[in-house]
Amino acid sequence: MQEMLKVQDLWVSAGNRQVLKGINFIMNFGEIHVLFGPNGAGKTSFMMTLMGFPKYRVEQGKIFFKGEDITSNDIHERARLGMGISFQRPPTVRGITLRKIIEIITGNGLHKENINESVKTLNLSGHLDRGLNDGFSGGEMKRSELLQLMVQKPDMVLIDEPESGVDIENIALVGEAINTLLGKARVKDPSRGALIITHTGYILDYVNADKGYIIVDGNLVCGGNPRDILSEIKKHGYRRCMECR
Amino acid sequence: MQVDTNYLSDLKSKAGKALEKKAVLGPDIDISRYARLVERGKIESLEGLSHQMKEAAVMAGINIKEELRSGSYMQIDRSVVYESLNKAYEGQLEIMNITDALTKYDWLKDYYWKAVQVDQDKYTAHVEMNMTHGYFIRVFPHQKPQFPVQSCLLVAENNVSQNVHNIIIVEEGAELQVITGCTLAKQEAEGVHLGVSEFYVKKGGKLFFTMIHNWAENFHVRPRTGIIIEEEGAFINNYVLLKPVKSIQAFPVAYLKGERSSAKFNTIVLGLRDSYIDLGAKIILDGRDARGESITRTIAADESITYARGDLVAKTTGYCLAHLDCRGIVLSNKAKIFAIPELASEGSLKAELSHEASIGPIAEEQVEYLMSRGISRDDAISAITSGFLNLDIPYIPDFLDKNIKEVIKATAADVL
Numbered sequence: 001m002q003e004m005l006k007v008q009d010l011w012v013s014a015g016n017r018q019v020l021k022g023i024n025f026i027m028n029f030g031e032i033h034v035l036f037g038p039n040g041a042g043k044t045s046f047m048m049t050l051m052g053f054p055k056y057r058v059e060q061g062k063i064f065f066k067g068e069d070i071t072s073n074d075i076h077e078r079a080r081l082g083m084g085i086s087f088q089r090p091p092t093v094r095g096i097t098l099r100k101i102i103e104i105i106t107g108n109g110l111h112k113e114n115i116n117e118s119v120k121t122l123n124l125s126g127h128l129d130r131g132l133n134d135g136f137s138g139g140e141m142k143r144s145e146l147l148q149l150m151v152q153k154p155d156m157v158l159i160d161e162p163e164s165g166v167d168i169e170n171i172a173l174v175g176e177a178i179n180t181l182l183g184k185a186r187v188k189d190p191s192r193g194a195l196i197i198t199h200t201g202y203i204l205d206y207v208n209a210d211k212g213y214i215i216v217d218g219n220l221v222c223g224g225n226p227r228d229i230l231s232e233i234k235k236h237g238y239r240r241c242m243e244c245r
Numbered sequence: 246m247q248v249d250t251n252y253l254s255d256l257k258s259k260a261g262k263a264l265e266k267k268a269v270l271g272p273d274i275d276i277s278r279y280a281r282l283v284e285r286g287k288i289e290s291l292e293g294l295s296h297q298m299k300e301a302a303v304m305a306g307i308n309i310k311e312e313l314r315s316g317s318y319m320q321i322d323r324s325v326v327y328e329s330l331n332k333a334y335e336g337q338l339e340i341m342n343i344t345d346a347l348t349k350y351d352w353l354k355d356y357y358w359k360a361v362q363v364d365q366d367k368y369t370a371h372v373e374m375n376m377t378h379g380y381f382i383r384v385f386p387h388q389k390p391q392f393p394v395q396s397c398l399l400v401a402e403n404n405v406s407q408n409v410h411n412i413i414i415v416e417e418g419a420e421l422q423v424i425t426g427c428t429l430a431k432q433e434a435e436g437v438h439l440g441v442s443e444f445y446v447k448k449g450g451k452l453f454f455t456m457i458h459n460w461a462e463n464f465h466v467r468p469r470t471g472i473i474i475e476e477e478g479a480f481i482n483n484y485v486l487l488k489p490v491k492s493i494q495a496f497p498v499a500y501l502k503g504e505r506s507s508a509k510f511n512t513i514v515l516g517l518r519d520s521y522i523d524l525g526a527k528i529i530l531d532g533r534d535a536r537g538e539s540i541t542r543t544i545a546a547d548e549s550i551t552y553a554r555g556d557l558v559a560k561t562t563g564y565c566l567a568h569l570d571c572r573g574i575v576l577s578n579k580a581k582i583f584a585i586p587e588l589a590s591e592g593s594l595k596a597e598l599s600h601e602a603s604i605g606p607i608a609e610e611q612v613e614y615l616m617s618r619g620i621s622r623d624d625a626i627s628a629i630t631s632g633f634l635n636l637d638i639p640y641i642p643d644f645l646d647k648n649i650k651e652v653i654k655a656t657a658a659d660v661l
Contacts, residue, residue, distance in 0.1 A: 051617055079619035091610045095632020104628060105618050152618055 003064070004029045004156055004193045005050070010061035012049050012218075019045035019056065021218035027156075030190035032182065032207060034226045035197045037215035038238045043197045044088065046215065047158045050195070051085045052078045065156070084154025086145040088161045088197075094131040098124065098144055101132055105151045118150050122177060138165020139174070146177040157181060159196045162203050175206025182207075201230040214238065250347070252354045256363050260373035263364035270552075271494025271523050274465045276371055279406035279437045285324035291317060298399060298430045305426025306457045307397045315390040316340045316382075319397045321430075322405045323377035337388040338421065339381075343410050346381035353381075356412055360443035360471030360500070368467040372408045372441045379409030379441070382423065386416040386447075393422035393453075400438060400464070401430040411442040415450035415478070423452070427466075428459040435463040442470040446478035448503065455483040460490040462518060468495040476503030476532065484512045484524070489549075492521040496554060499528045501535035504563075510539040513634045516549030516580060525554025525585070530596065533563030542634045543573040545580035556587040559596030569600035574607055574633060607633075 005027040012020035019042050027033050037043045049056040050063060052075040063071045070078055093101075102115065119125055122143040133141050142162055149157055162174050182192050196203060204226060212226030216238060222229070232240065267273050288294065291309045294302065298321065299309055308314050315334040319327035325342040347353055363373050380396050400407050415421050427438060438460075446452050452472075460466055472480050480499055499508035510526035528537035541553045555569035573582040586600040607629055615625035 053613055074622070075613055075616040076619055076621050076625075079617055085617050087614070091608065091614050093611045093614065093629065093632065095634075096615075096628055100628075100632070101615070101618065104615075104620060104624075148618060 002029050003027070004031070004066060005195075006064040007050075008062045008064075010049065010063065011059045012045060012056050013059055014045060014056050019218055020049065022061070023218075023220055025213075025220060027193055027195065029193060031211065032194045032196065032209045034204065034209045034212045035195060035215055036201075036212060036229060036233055041215045042218040043215050044160055045218075047085065047160055047195065047197060050158060051075060051083060079152070079154070082155035084149045084152050084157045086142070086149055086157065086159040086162065088164055090133050090141055090145060092131065092133045094134050096132050097129050098132055098147070099128040101148060102151050105148060115151060118147055118180075122147050122173065139167060139170040142166055142174050143170075143177065146174065146181060149181055150177075155192055157192070157194045159194060161197050161199055163198065163200050171202050172206060175203055178203070178207055201233075204230060248348055248351045249354075252357075253347075256358055256373055259364045260370040263370035264367055264374065266364065266367050266370065268366040268368060268467070268494065270496065271467070272492050272521060274437055274467070274492070276367070276406055276437060276439075279404050279435070281402060281404040283322045283324070283402045283405060285321050285326055288319075288326050290329075291319065291327060295430075298401060301399060301428045301430045301459065302397045302426060305397060305428040305459045306424050306455070307395050307426050311395075313392045314395050315392045316394045317396070318342070318380040318382070318394070319399070320378060320380075320407075320409065321399050321401050322407060325378050331392075334390045336385070337390050338384040338394070340394060341381050343379040343381045343412060344376075346412070353412070356414065356443060356445060358443070360445070360473050361441050361469050365469060368439045369441055369469050371406070372410055372439050372469075375406070375408050376410050377406075377408045379411040381412050382421070383414040384416060384419040384421040387418040388416075389420040390422075393424050393455075396423065396425045398425070398427045398438065398440070399430055400428075400434060400436055403431070403434050403436065405434075405436045406439065407436070408439045409441070411440065413442075413444045413452065413454075415444075415446045415452045417447040418449045419447070420451040421453070423454050425454070425456045426459070427456065429461050429464060432461045433463065434461065437465040437467070440466075440468040442468065442497075444470070444472040444480065446472065446474045446480050446506075448476045448478060450475070451479045451481070453481045456485070458484070458486045458490070458493070459488045460493070462489045462520075463491055465491050466493040466495070468497070470495065470497035472497065472499045472508065474499060474501050474503060474506040474508060477505045478503055479506070480508045482508070482510045482526070484510070486513070486522065486524070487515045489518040489520045490522065492523075494523040496523075496525050496527060499526065499537065501528065501530050501532050501537060501565075503532045503535075505534045505536075506532045507536040509537070510541075512539070512541040512553075514541070514543045514551055514553070515634075516543065516545040516547070516551045516582075518547045518549065520549040520551075522549065523552040523554070525552070525556065527556040527558065528567055530557070530559045530561055530565040530567055530593070533561050533565070535561060535565045535567075537565075537567035539569050539571075541571045543571075543582055544576060544630060544634065545573065545582045546576040548577070548579040550581045552583045552585060554585045554587075555600065557589065557598045557600075559590040559593035559598055561593055561596070564595040564597075565593065566597045568598075569602070571600070571602040572633070573604040574630070575604060576607075
């Protein structure tokens with residue numbers, strides 16, 4: 001199977017803090033990987049580094065996406081190569097409406113079809129003319145993120161805690177939207193992949209993940225079946241992972 | 246009919262005494278430096294303007310072919326060169342220069358210097374003593390012309406003082422949109438534009454007024470504006486300044502006299518080079534259930550200084566509601582923004598007045614967020630600044646809207 005994302009010996013700092021310490025990671029086309037880990041372990045740092053946020057400085061190592069070394073590419077170049085991200089807490093951009101950002105994204109040559117349907121499915125019709133994330137609830141933010149990604153159509157999507165701030169009723173909606181985004185609602189789409197950070201693991205009830213990893217103190221400490229890992233975490237917390245190192 | 250003009254001599258006498266009266270705000274200007282007299286002849290159509298003048302007018306929102314316009318008024322330096330009413334709108338409104346209107350209508354004395362004080366300062370006094378025309382636009386009762394009237398006050402020569410007095414009357418139940426472009430044909434020209442504007446919105450009337458100011462680095466501007474709004478009348482003002490100016494100081498006052506009258510000011514300012522900009526709006530809420538709002542968006546670049554003022558004064562004994570929203574982005578370590586909101590309730594027990602003011606940089610977090618959607622850094626900054634400036638101005642031609650966004654994009658990309 002072909003590699004979509006390959007990370008080699010990645011060392012990253014943010015401010016004065018070393019947040020990633022020599023991560024090696026491979027994700028093949030068509031796979032969904034899930035990342036677990038305690039607070040402050042480096043999950044979001046890993047995702048933000050993959051997307052190229054300058055706050056996260058790569059000190060050593062390389063990131064390859066679809067065979068191309070993207071370590072020094074900026075955020076928008078990575079997005080145009082086919083990477084997309086759903087933020088845990090996206091910023092509020094008052095002057096730009098959700099409708100406007102969708103227009104801007106589609107103006108980049110991306111496709112527009114089924115947007116109305118997606119807007120309706122994600123229950124965002126009343127939010128299109130509001131400032132981006134301005135007064136949005138947790139669930140509305142997640143749905144807005146997913147709608148933007150549906151328009152953007154990335155090959156690889158990074159999703160940071162899709163369940164946080166979302167009530168139980170809306171988790172199913174978010175889960176379905178992720179499946180739609182990944183083209184996995186019915187048949188597995190071999191051209192797309194996803195890396196999902198989850199705290200609670202609720203999203204695993206909706207998304208058919210292939211592999212799970214635990215990140216502790218900036219290192220990937222173990223990998224395996226995501227459901228097995230989740231059940232281990234539920235039983236013992238991350239204590240054993242610490243010992244595993 | 247013989248028009249009684251005795252009242253004019255009283256006004257002249259008052260003005261004469263105020264010729265040295267310095268304005269409360271803004272740097273003092275030596276008007277005597279700009280005494281050049283240039284007279285110009287009439288033109289048959291706006292197509293008759295020189296290429297340079299046409300370009301300046303177009304960039305200030307003027308449609309040279311007069312498409313989608315109900316009428317046009319054009320003044321170059323001190324001369325009225327063009328007044329035209331689209332035939333389709335005859336009987337709905339009238340457009341003429343104020344000099345002709347004063348000799349035609351006796352009743353104009355009830356409007357002339359009634360919304361602005363003639364002796365407010367040396368600039369109002371100078372306009373009265375040395376008036377160089379200005380427009381008079383009146384829309385008749387219950388008429389609602391579909392398209393806006395456009396007016397262009399253009400300065401084409403050096404050392405000119407353009408001293409205009411404008412009056413707009415929106416009669417009962419009528420509606421009018423006006424686009425005014427004030428601009429220079431010579432970018433290096435030195436001079437001063439003194440513009441007195443008195444607007445009257447009668448019962449149930451609506452006036453949408455959009456003003457685009459395109460000045461240059463050696464030019465001073467001192468508008469003096471008063472708007473009187475009667476019962477259920479509405480005044481909506483859009484003001485755009487996106488070019489450098491030596492100095493501009495204006496503080497229009499809307500008098501909400503009637504019950505349920507309303508005024509909304511939307512001010513968009515881009516401070517460039519060493520511009521001195523002092524702008525704002527004052528809303529006086531006199532009528533019961535009056536509503537006012539003033540939104541100001543300022544971006545300060547280079548070495549510009551901008552004062553963004555807002556003043557709400559509640560006087561009614563009934564309910565009233567008004568809000569100031571003043572936000573600024575500073576793009577340069579040599580630029581300054583002063584946001585000065587003021588609220589006053591003069592025994593107005595039921596008044597609800599509020600304000601929010603903020604000054605800050607463009608949030609890097611927002612730029613990166615848009616970049617993660619595949620948008621380049623420059624485009625992200627442009628989208629954020631355009632969104633910040635809230636540029637959804639009604640009746641602005643598409644190309645001008647695009648041009649405004651391009652200016653912002655270039656400026657923001659340069660200074661960040």
